[in-house]
Amino acid sequence: MTCVATPTLVKGSRSTRSTIALKILMAVTGLVFIGYVLLHMYGNLKVFAGQEAFDEYAHHLRTFGEPMLPYGGLLWVIRAVLLLSVIGHAYSAFALWSRASKARTHKYVMMKAVTATLSSRMMRWGGVALLLFVVFHLLHLTTHTINVNGDPGSPYERLVSSFQPGQWWVAVIYLLAMLALAMHLRHGVFSVSQTLGYSNNARSRARANFAGVFLAVVIAGGFALVPLSILFGIVD
Amino acid sequence: MKIKLKIWRQPNAGTKGAMHDYDLAEVSEDMSFLEMLDLLNENLNEQGEDPVAFDSDCREGICGTCSLMINGQAHGPDVATTCQLHMRSFKDGDTITVEPWRAEAFPVLKDLIVDRSAFDRIIQSGGFISANTGSAPEANNLPVEKAKADRAFDVATCIGCGACVAACPNGSASLFVGAKITHLGELPQGQPERDMRVVDMVAQADYEGFGGCTNIGECTAACPKEIPQDVISQLNKDLRTAMKHGH
Numbered sequence: 009m010t011c012v013a014t015p016t017l018v019k020g021s022r023s024t025r026s027t028i029a030l031k032i033l034m035a036v037t038g039l040v041f042i043g044y045v046l047l048h049m050y051g052n053l054k055v056f057a058g059q060e061a062f063d064e065y066a067h068h069l070r071t072f073g074e075p076m077l078p079y080g081g082l083l084w085v086i087r088a089v090l091l092l093s094v095i096g097h098a099y100s101a102f103a104l105w106s107r108a109s110k111a112r113t114h115k116y117v118m119m120k121a122v123t124a125t126l127s128s129r130m131m132r133w134g135g136v137a138l139l140l141f142v143v144f145h146l147l148h149l150t151t152h153t154i155n156v157n158g159d160p161g162s163p164y165e166r167l168v169s170s171f172q173p174g175q176w177w178v179a180v181i182y183l184l185a186m187l188a189l190a191m192h193l194r195h196g197v198f199s200v201s202q203t204l205g206y207s208n209n210a211r212s213r214a215r216a217n218f219a220g221v222f223l224a225v226v227i228a229g230g231f232a233l234v235p236l237s238i239l240f241g242i243v244d
Numbered sequence: 245m246k247i248k249l250k251i252w253r254q255p256n257a258g259t260k261g262a263m264h265d266y267d268l269a270e271v272s273e274d275m276s277f278l279e280m281l282d283l284l285n286e287n288l289n290e291q292g293e294d295p296v297a298f299d300s301d302c303r304e305g306i307c308g309t310c311s312l313m314i315n316g317q318a319h320g321p322d323v324a325t326t327c328q329l330h331m332r333s334f335k336d337g338d339t340i341t342v343e344p345w346r347a348e349a350f351p352v353l354k355d356l357i358v359d360r361s362a363f364d365r366i367i368q369s370g371g372f373i374s375a376n377t378g379s380a381p382e383a384n385n386l387p388v389e390k391a392k393a394d395r396a397f398d399v400a401t402c403i404g405c406g407a408c409v410a411a412c413p414n415g416s417a418s419l420f421v422g423a424k425i426t427h428l429g430e431l432p433q434g435q436p437e438r439d440m441r442v443v444d445m446v447a448q449a450d451y452e453g454f455g456g457c458t459n460i461g462e463c464t465a466a467c468p469k470e471i472p473q474d475v476i477s478q479l480n481k482d483l484r485t486a487m488k489h490g491h
Contacts, residue, residue, distance in 0.1 A: 016365070017365060018447045021443050021447030022447075024487065027446070027456035028456075028484075029483075104414075108414035108416075108456060110348060111416070111453055112348065112414075112415040116313060116316060116343055116346055117343060118316035118341045120317050122465040122466070123464075123465040124462055128459070195459070198459060199459040202473070202480065203477075204484070205480045205484055209474055210474065212474075
């Protein structure tokens with residue numbers, strides 16, 4: 009049996025076929041999501057400005073860019089970009105996940121994690137959870153397929169009626185999803201910086217780490233304020 | 245001190261292995277971990293049993309030959325190679341689990357010995373520089389910035405032991421490849437092949453079956469030479485630069 013002997017060297021290697029190219033695809037699509045959730049969170053916070061401001065904002069999103077864009081045109085452009093990003097993000101994630109499980113098929117009897125954060129270890133299943141949540145969220149507040157409390161006319165009313173204490177489980181689903189989002193962002197932001205090559209020394213690595221925690225708290229916290237405020241009757 | 249050992253025994257690459265229990269008495273806390281295994285093997289020899297096969301060479305922490313997953317940590321609980329780990333890091337009566345590095349790219353040859361020639365092939369694929377033959381050039385002709393020289397030297401301390409791969413949940417060799425890329429990439433002599441080097445070394449690592457990096461940091465925590473995680477950022481940056489240059 010020849011275990012060692014003849015070295016096999018790869019010929020005609022290309023950067024675009026590497027695992028790092030997959031990571032770069034994941035990082036860039038991740039940046040698209042970060043930009044999107046920041047804007048989405050900003051829009052949600054309009055709920056604190058009252059029904060008129062919130063509904064006006066929702067309407068304006070659809071008339072944005074008229075007459076250059078048709079009614080709802082901007083939203084469709086955003087949806088197309090997000091859909092492409094989801095495909096790229098999930099494709100690279102599953103390709104790398106399957107590679108990683110093939111890289112060690114024989115597990116250790118004993119394996120200790122020394123520095124791994126919970127967030128970093130939850131990236132894959134947390135990502136799957138977020139994907140399922142996005143499907144639920146779209147069925148709930150975009151297509152209204154899941155109707156938790158009648159179908160009131162305006163976006164504001166639909167939002168407020170969804171998170172009433174009577175249907176506390178809706179708020180729980182959203183809050184759990186925000187916890188998953190916070191954890192995904194906490195490691196994801198740091199990972200973007202590493203993958204795109206922006207943390208080449210200890211200081212920039214610490215900064216990237218801080219940015220991860222900061223964005224996780226701001227974005228997930230900002231989102232969570234809305235269902236929490238409705239649940240506790242601050243917004244009605 | 246007395247210890248209990250749970251050790252992976254596997255007669256050869258083609259045979260299935262299993263964990264075996266051994267009791268060992270009269271272990272001195274001044275012994276290195278490998279000397280403790282030597283003691284076990286002396287006992288096994290006396291009993292006519294096959295001694296436990298493990299890798300070791302310099303036994304002073306500079307060659308990178310020793311390995312071992314000890315109680316779930318590459319090279320054990322200290323930031324050092326296994327040969328520099330001493331039994332005083334354990335307590336009397338402890339049970340110690342000893343396993344080989346686990347990665348498809350590092351197949352077990354026997355007991356605790358794995359074949360790490362995948363690393364050699366990664367080095368072969370790009371871990372070199374081209375130099376003109378002839379008389380040696382005047383050393384001061386090629387100034388190297390202090391910060392760059394320091395970083396190149398720090399990452400050149402990588403001894404290629406494979407602890408990074410062993411500790412990585414993805415079985416990735418990114419810390420190793422990153423150390424080599426950074427070491428040569430910081431120096432003027434490393435510039436001509438810089439793009440080609442990163443593309444070839446990454447392709448070779450992928451081909452060998454190592455996983456991708458998820459920036460968890462277990463590699464750098466396990467590294468006996470404390471190679472920092474930023475060499476992986478450097479690796480990614482160099483690959484992206486090579487991509488831009490059309491490689």
